[in-house]
Amino acid sequence: MIDFNDLLNELKAESSKCISCGFCDSVCPTYKNSGYDMARTARGRAQSGLVMFNGIISNDFNLNFSDTFYSCLDCHVCLQVCPTGVDAGRISDISRMILNKMNLTKRDEVKLIVKNIKMYKSPIPLNIKSYRWFSDIEFDDSDTLLYTGLMYQLMPYTEVIEKLKRRFGNDLFKRLINIASRHNYLSRLVIPEDRKIDYYSNKLRLIVRALKNSGVRFDFLGYNEPYPGTLLYDYGFIDDFIEYIKNVYNLIKDYKKIITVDPHTYNILKYEYKKYIKDFNPEIVYYLDLLKTDKMKRTDLKIAFHDPCNFNGDRRYKGARDIAESLAMVIYPDRSGDKTFCCGGPDELLFPEISKNVSEDRYNQLIKLSKNIVTSCPICLYSISRNGNVMDIIDIISF
Ligand code: SF4
Ligand code: SF4
Structure with missing residues (x-):
């Protein structure tokens, strides 16, 4: 505590x-x-x-x-x-x-997310279709674990929530969400279109393929994979976070190496878990670091690269930039690196107007440089692509 x-x-x-x-x-x-x-x-x-x-x-x-x-x-x-x-x-x-x-967190949406994480091990209960992406993939008996943290999977649900909020307005949306969650109907209310689930699932399939092509062997928890608890931390539920991550730890503690695929999960495991679980000592790696770049094709694309906030400051991670630069001609906007400009994603649930404006602002900074906008975070991908086409780094790796 x-x-x-x-x-x-x-x-x-x-x-x-x-x-x-x-x-x-x-x-x-x-x-x-x-x-x-x-x-x-x-x-x-x-x-x-x-x-x-x-x-x-x-x-x-x-x-x-x-x-x-x-x-x-x-x-x-x-x-x-x-x-x-x-x-x-x-x-x-x-x-x-x-x-x-002090019990002064007034937001119903926040309370609902917290309740869901504890109950479903996910901020929003996922439809069975969100688990289809790995049904035909064979994983290895290995002491290395692929841990997606459910981040790519959650993005289509974020979009549905955004649409519901826009359609019903804030107050009605809250009432709707409250009723749905009281009666455990949330999973029937927030149902993404199949093509959206497939779009984000495909990113995970490409990541798995790239890892396998690079000779990496890894296990996967499948249906048992839990959300890492990032929003409990971000929303200030620190004691709940500490309690929750003990359960995640029990599921992953036997692995020596954990491969993450998004900046939020990478950071929370690498920096926060270690603060609160003294025995937590697997090596936390980002999947891009395990890929063999000599097996990738350089493209003739000119890309505008968006640095995710989570890869900057004292937690700087350069792997995504390095890969992007090895595969394409990269242009960085003025707001890059430690002074990057957020995609607006973290405000999506509570402050959709600010989130929309920030993402539009960022999109306009990037589109001036190239029509090929690339990022390396599912939240940035979702948030900026509300304004126009954006690629994930795995897309250019997979060309
Ligand atoms: S107002 Fe100046 S001192 Fe205060 S937080 Fe901003 S930059 Fe720092
Ligand atoms: S949103 Fe503003 S106050 Fe918050 S971390 Fe970013 S620059 Fe600082």
Whole structure:
């Protein structure tokens, strides 16, 4: 269990560093794309953190900070420009944990996601069709495990939720979701089209094929594969996260190496699991690092490459860029690397308008450079492709 006072102390230490210079306003994607709402910029989050801390300490806490911190995309780009080293992404993380411990997480959608993860081992119960992709694949008896984290599989469901929200409006959508979840009808309400399930399933099949072509042998948990719990962490349910990952650990603890296929699962296993489970010590690898590039064909494509936020900052991972550069002529937008511009995906459920605006903004930055936009994260793929065609890195590997 994470100590409440430790969270408060960290919140104070991080928020107090802000000198209100406003440098972060120019890079924070949610500021511009919320119509310049001061509560949606890194500066606003740092200052709200301090106000919240003081309010809790003096027992005078009646402001609603939930939207300020839940709308943060956790891209941590603000940290790159801040002269005093404020990490407003971390402030948002801690604040969500605090709000949650104080029972002030007001969002029904968040509560539903948390309930589903605990009950179904997935934020949204998956249809049986989402498990078809591996039905004819033979896996190996190996101490290496392919762990998809269900991220590609979940993207078509995200799209259905987005459409339901647009069709019914926020309030009706919430009521609908509440009723459906109370009666366990959610899996009948959120049903993606087959072609959407097939689209994301095909990415996983291509990944498996590329690994096998590179001579990698690996096992797979099949229907038993659980979601890694990332949203429990992201939404601030830290104690639930710690409890939940013990179950995941029990399923994967006998493997020496775990192959991940998306940045979110890679990071949560590589950095967070190790903090909370002392015996968790498998090698966490990203599938791209296991591919033999000499077996791939260089294309004559000119591509605009979108760096996922999760591959930047102190958790920098360059494998996706390296492969892209070995296969195509890569152009990077001004906002790249540590200063990348989020795809907007993390705001999709709670702040669809901000999410839509951020993804459109990012798409426009990329499409100016090339009509071939490529990324290496299923969330970025889903989010940016709401505006036009986007490829996954596995698509150009598989040409
Ligand atoms: S750049 Fe840093 S110090 Fe300046 S306003 Fe933003 S968070 Fe505060
Ligand atoms: S982490 Fe990203 S979205 Fe959050 S405050 Fe910093 S720049 Fe803005």
